[in-house]
Amino acid sequence: MTNHDEAAAVRPLTLAWVSRHLEVGERIVKTEALHGGITAEIRRLTIGTRDGSTRDLVLRTFVNVEHAEDGLNREADALTLLTGTGMPAPELVAVDPTAAHCEYPSLLRTHLAGRTVLDDEGLETRVSLLARQLVAIHALRPAVRPRGYVTLTTADTVVTPKGADAAAWATAIDVIRKPAPPYEGRFLHRDFQPGNVLFDVGPSRPADARITGVIDWAATSWGPADLDVAHCSTNLALLHGPAWGLRFPEAYEEAGGVLAAAANERLYWQVRDGLACSEEVQQVAKAWREAGRPELTTRTVEERLNAYVTALMDPLG
Structure with a gap:
């Protein structure tokens, strides 16, 4: 061997x-x-x-x-x-x-064929594919439901990045002090993001990409579709910029997915996942650098997280 x-x-x-x-x-x-x-x-x-x-x-x-x-x-x-x-x-x-x-x-x-793709080229195509795949996951109706989702982040454990918009983060933290909104349960992957999706994509034809596998089902749960969507949104924002995090919920709905009807309910899940990432920015950045994105320093990821959370809070003034 x-x-x-x-x-x-x-x-x-x-x-x-x-x-x-x-x-x-x-x-x-x-x-x-x-x-x-x-x-x-x-x-x-x-x-x-x-x-x-x-x-x-x-x-x-x-x-x-x-x-x-x-x-x-x-x-x-x-x-x-x-x-x-x-x-x-x-x-x-x-x-x-x-x-x-x-x-x-x-x-x-x-082992599944394909590879993770974390670079920016061909991203528009991959975002649409990710959205369609997540809709398919949420459509599963298992005979035995997995256990209910768990969120460990609290208002007291959020780590506000250095130089962050203090007012925006304070408002965001107040959002997750409130009880979770009601939801219709769905089968959740619970860590659905580009690092856990495999693609078949040729180096010269990124627009022809297709998904070959979804991996890492260790956090499978039952809960709101918004939570899975929010998690993928946060990861896209940190990997590719805040605009892509804001884009993903739209792509999910375009693919036939259904999110919470009320804007404040959607915001709750988006903010909850964004703030949860604040506690593990260093580990996330290190994993992405090892996977081929050396420019994603801890500081860069912190800045993108701040920009994403700030953008989420903008509608609240």
């Missing part, structure tokens, strides 16, 4: 666990670290088959991550539920949520 780089090395107990879930005569011939994740170590494992060909699997390992067991159980349940739905999601191979066999909690799944 060869490692693409040192970070790709699979720990001994985990390696033995993975091997037990391969077909007879198969073996791991190469491992490669995949970048862009925040909570998990992600590795692509190339498997040599009996007939001399290869196939790929993906190993997700949670090292010293709080609530890893819950997240892995939730992802395993989601992948099982999504089987046969036509959703371009991976298939579950095995899961060890309590590290009973591996050094750390781990999940093994099939």
